[in-house]
Amino acid sequence: xxxxxxxxxxxxxxxxxxxxxxxxxxxxxAYDGIIGRSLINERQFDVVVLDVNMPGLNGYDLCxxxxxxxxxxxxxxxxALGSLDNKVLGFESGADDYLSKPFAFKELVFRxxxxxxxxxxxxxxxxxxxxxxLAVDTESHQVWRAGERxxxxxxxxxxxxxxxxxxxxxxxRVDLLENVWDVHFNTNTNVVDVYIxxxxxKIDHVEPKLLHTVFGVGxxxxxxx
Amino acid sequence: xxxxxxxxxxxxxxxxxxxxxxxxxxxxxAYDGIIGRSLINERQFDVVVLDVNMPGLNGYDLCxxxxxxxxxxxxxxxxALGSLDNKVLGFESGADDYLSKPFAFKELVFRxxxxxxxxxxxxxxxxxxxxxxLAVDTESHQVWRAGERxxxxxxxxxxxxxxxxxxxxxxxRVDLLENVWDVHFNTNTNVVDVYIxxxxxKIDHVEPKLLHTVFGVGxxxxxxx
DNA sequence: GAGAGTTATTACAATTTGATTAGAGTGAGT
DNA sequence: ACTCACTCTAATCAAATTGTAATAACTCTC
Numbered sequence: 001x002x003x004x005x006x007x008x009x010x011x012x013x014x015x016x017x018x019x020x021x022x023x024x025x026x027x028x029x030a031y032d033g034i035i036g037r038s039l040i041n042e043r044q045f046d047v048v049v050l051d052v053n054m055p056g057l058n059g060y061d062l063c064x065x066x067x068x069x070x071x072x073x074x075x076x077x078x079x080a081l082g083s084l085d086n087k088v089l090g091f092e093s094g095a096d097d098y099l100s101k102p103f104a105f106k107e108l109v110f111r112x113x114x115x116x117x118x119x120x121x122x123x124x125x126x127x128x129x130x131x132x133x134l135a136v137d138t139e140s141h142q143v144w145r146a147g148e149r150x151x152x153x154x155x156x157x158x159x160x161x162x163x164x165x166x167x168x169x170x171x172x173r174v175d176l177l178e179n180v181w182d183v184h185f186n187t188n189t190n191v192v193d194v195y196i197x198x199x200x201x202k203i204d205h206v207e208p209k210l211l212h213t214v215f216g217v218g219x220x221x222x223x224x225x
Numbered sequence: 226x227x228x229x230x231x232x233x234x235x236x237x238x239x240x241x242x243x244x245x246x247x248x249x250x251x252x253x254x255a256y257d258g259i260i261g262r263s264l265i266n267e268r269q270f271d272v273v274v275l276d277v278n279m280p281g282l283n284g285y286d287l288c289x290x291x292x293x294x295x296x297x298x299x300x301x302x303x304x305a306l307g308s309l310d311n312k313v314l315g316f317e318s319g320a321d322d323y324l325s326k327p328f329a330f331k332e333l334v335f336r337x338x339x340x341x342x343x344x345x346x347x348x349x350x351x352x353x354x355x356x357x358x359l360a361v362d363t364e365s366h367q368v369w370r371a372g373e374r375x376x377x378x379x380x381x382x383x384x385x386x387x388x389x390x391x392x393x394x395x396x397x398r399v400d401l402l403e404n405v406w407d408v409h410f411n412t413n414t415n416v417v418d419v420y421i422x423x424x425x426x427k428i429d430h431v432e433p434k435l436l437h438t439v440f441g442v443g444x445x446x447x448x449x450x
Numbered sequence: 451g452a453g454a455g456t457t458a459t460t461a462c463a464a465t466t467t468g469a470t471t472a473g474a475g476t477g478a479g480t
Numbered sequence: 481a482c483t484c485a486c487t488c489t490a491a492t493c494a495a496a497t498t499g500t501a502a503t504a505a506c507t508c509t510c
Contacts, residue, residue, distance in 0.1 A: 015412045019399035021441045097260055102409050105399050106268075107253060114263030140395065141442075153497055154441045189501060190457090197458060215479070215507060362471070378486060415468085416488060422469060440496065 001027040002044070006036035006062065007051040007078065012101075016049070019105050024141060025112070028181075033057025037065060042184070045073060046116045049108075052079045052096075060093040067094035074115040077107075124165065127202050129164045131210055132223050134203060135170045136164055150182070152202060155180070159195050163221045172218035192219075226341050227251040227269070231261035231287065232276040232303065237326075241274070244330050250337070254291050258282025258306050264288060270298055273332075275320075276305045285318040290368045292319035299340040301333075355387040359428060359435055361389055370428045377427060380405070385428065388436070388446045397443035417444075 002117045003020060005015040008031050020027045028043070030036035034056045040048065048066055052059040061168045063075050074096040096118075097111050117124070129136040141157050151158065158180050165169060173192045177183040181191065196211065196219055204211045212220050228245060232238040233256050245252045255261035259281045265273065278285040281418050296369070299321040305388055322336050354361040360369045367381050368375045377385065383405050388396060398417045401407045406416065421436065421444055429436045437445050 011412055012410055015399070015410050018412065019397065022397040022399065024442075098254075098256060104409065105403050110264060110267050111260065113267070114260055117263065118259060151497075155498070190501085193457065194459085194499075197460090200458095215456070380487070414489075418468060419470085419488075424468095424473090441467070 001112070001186045002028070003112060004028045004030065004039055004043075004048045006030045006033060006054070006059070008032055008054045011043075016105075016108065020109070023109055028182075030177050033062045036062055038074075040066060040070065042135065046119070046122075047076065048113050049076045049078065049112075050078060052168060055069070063093040063095050064133060072119055072198045074119050076102075093223065104115070113190065125165070129161065131164060132169055132208070134164075134210055142205065146206050150202050152182055152199075155195060156198055156202065160199055163219065167221045170214045170218050170220045173217065183215075206213075226271045226337070227253070228337060229255065229261065229264055229268075230271045231254050231255045231258060231274065231279065231284070233257055233279045234276065235291075241330075241333065241421070247335075247441045248334055250334075252277045258284070258287045261287055265291060265295065265298075271344070272299050272301065273408070274303065274337075274338050275301060288318040288320050297344060299344045301336060301340065303328075322333045350386075354386065355391055356446055357433070357436055358391060359389075361386060368428065371431050375427050377424075380420060381423055381427065384425055388444065395439045395443050395445045400443065 003025055004134070005013055005016050007016070007021075007028060007029075010031065012167055013031060014030055015083075017027050017029055027044070028039055030039055033054045036048075036050070039081060040167060050059040050062055054062075057076055059079075063077065066073055075094065076097045077095040078099050079102060096115055099108060099111065125138045127137065127139055129138060136142070138161065141152075142155065142162055143152055143160065159176065162176065162180050176192050177187075178188075183189075183211045196213075200211055207223060210221050210223065212222060214220055214223075228250055229237055230241050230245075230252060232241070235256065238254055238256065241253050242254050251308065253270070255264055255446065256278045256420055259418065261273075261275070262282060264270075275284040275287055279287075284302055284304075288302065291300055300319065301322045301324060302320040303324050303326060305326055320441045321340055324333060331412060352362065352364055354363060358369075358371045361367070363386065366377075366381070366383065368377055387401065387405050401412070401417050402414070406446070408414070408416075421438075424434055433448070433450060435445055436448050436450075439445055
C-alpha cells in the first residue's frame with residue numbers, strides 16, 4: 001500500500017511516517033499543500049492523508065482537488081480536536097474519513113487499511129506468496145527457502161516481494177527502480193544489480209535456481225530454468 | 226471501556242464523542258456504516274452504538290453483521306423519535322438496547338455501562354504467561370527466568386507483559402509507545418530502546434535469547450533464534 | 451573469437467538504526 | 481528535608497543497511 005501524508009507539523013509528519021513504515025506501508029510525505037498536490041499529480045497513491053491547516057494550500061482545497069481529478073483515491077482528513085465547523089467542511093469537500101488530533105496511531109492504520117480495501121486500486125497482496133520451495137509471509141515479512149528461515153533486510157524483502165508478485169514475467173531495472181526504490185528519474189545506478197546479487201546469496205544458493213537474468217531486459221523469478 | 230460510535234450526523238457524533246471521552250470512556254467513531262464495519266472487524270469493542278439511518282450500510286444491517294460475527298459484543302441503536310416500526314426492526318436485527326433521539330446524555334452513559342457490565346467482553350489476561358523458561362504471573366506481577374526470580378520495575382513489567390501477549394509477532398516502537406507508555410506523538414524519544422536494554426539485562430542474559438530486534442521494524446519475543 | 455555492451459561481484463564509504471551509559475528530574479516513603 | 485528507586489533524556493558508541501564505484505566475468509554480434 002502506498003500512502004501520501006500532507007502535514008505541515010514536522011514532528012507529527014515524521015511520527016506518522018516512521019510508524020507507517022514499520023507497519024510495512026509505503027509512505028511519501030509533503031510538508032505543504034502545494035508540494036502535496038504535485039506529488040498527487042505525479043504518482044499513484046492508494047490513500048491520501050491531509051491536514052486541515054496548512055500554509056499555501058489548505059486541506060479542504062487540496063481535498064477538493066483530489067476529488068475532482070482522482071475521485072477514486074480516498075482521503076482522510078486530520079483536524080484539531082473538536083473543531084466542528086472543520087468537520088462539516090471536511091465532509092463537504094469530499095473527505096472519506098476523519099481523524100481528530102490527537103489520535104491513537106492504531107486508529108489511523110486501521111482507517112487507512114479500511115479505505116484501501118474499500119477502494120482496491122490494486123489487488124491486495126495474498127498473505128502468502130510461494131514459488132516452489134520459496135515462501136514469503138507478506139504480513140510478518142518472513143521468508144523461507146528450502147525449509148530454512150532466511151532473514152532479509154527491508155530493501156531485499158521489498159525486491160523479493162515485487163519479483164514474486166510478478167513471477168513468470170520479466171521485470172526491467174527501471175520498473176524495479178520505480179516500484180521498489182521509488183526512484184522516478186533516470187540515474188545511472190547499479191543498485192538493482194547489487195541487490196539482485198544479495199538476494200541470490202540469501203535465497204538462491206540452492207537448486208533449482210529461481211532468479212534468472214534475462215539478458216538486455218531485466219530479471220525474472222520462475223520455477224523452470 | 227472501549228466504545229464505537231457509528232453515526233453520520235456529524236454534530237451528534239461529535240457531541241457523543243466528547244461526552245464519553247470526558248467520562249473517561251475510550252471512543253472510536255465512524256461516520257458511515259462501511260468504515261464502522263471495518264473498525265469492528267479489526268478492533269475489540271466493549272459496546273457498539275449504531276445510528277439507524279446511514280448512507281452506505283444502515284444500522285440494522287450493520288447490527289446483524291455484528292451479531293453474526295461477534296455475538297458477544299452488545300449493540301445500542303439510536304433511532305428517530307418514536308418510530309415504532311424502527312424499534313421492532315431494531316430488536317429483530319439483534320440490538321441489545323435502544324435509544325430514541327433526542328435522548329439525555331446521561332441515559333446513554335448509563336446504558337453503556339450497564340451493557341458493558343453485563344458482557345465483560347475482553348478476554349482477561351491469563352494468570353500465567355510463559356515462553357520457554359520465562360514465566361510471568363500477571364496477578365502478582367512476578368517474573369521468573371531460568372528458574373530464578375527476577376524483580377522488574379512497573380514499566381519494565383508492563384513492557385514485558387505486552388511483548389509476551391504478542392509473542393511471536395513483531396511489535397513496533399510506535400505500538401509500544403502507545404500501548405505501554407501512552408505516548409502518542411513523540412518522535413524524539415528512545416525510551417523504548419532504553420527499556421528493552423533494561424529488560425535484556427534482567428531477563429535475557431541467559432541462552433537462548435528470547436528478545437529479538439527486528440531491524441527497522443521493532444522487537445519480538447520468540448523462542449527460536 | 452574479438453570487441454562492445456551487459457551483468458556479477460566485491461570492497462568500501464555514507465547513512466541509518468540500535469545499544470549502552472551517565473545523569474537529571476521526580477515523587478514516595480522515612 | 482533526605483534518601484532511594486524509578487523514569488526518562490541525551491550523548492556516545494556500535495552495528496547493520498544502503499548505495500557507489502571499480503573491476504571481473506559474461507553474452508551477444510559480427
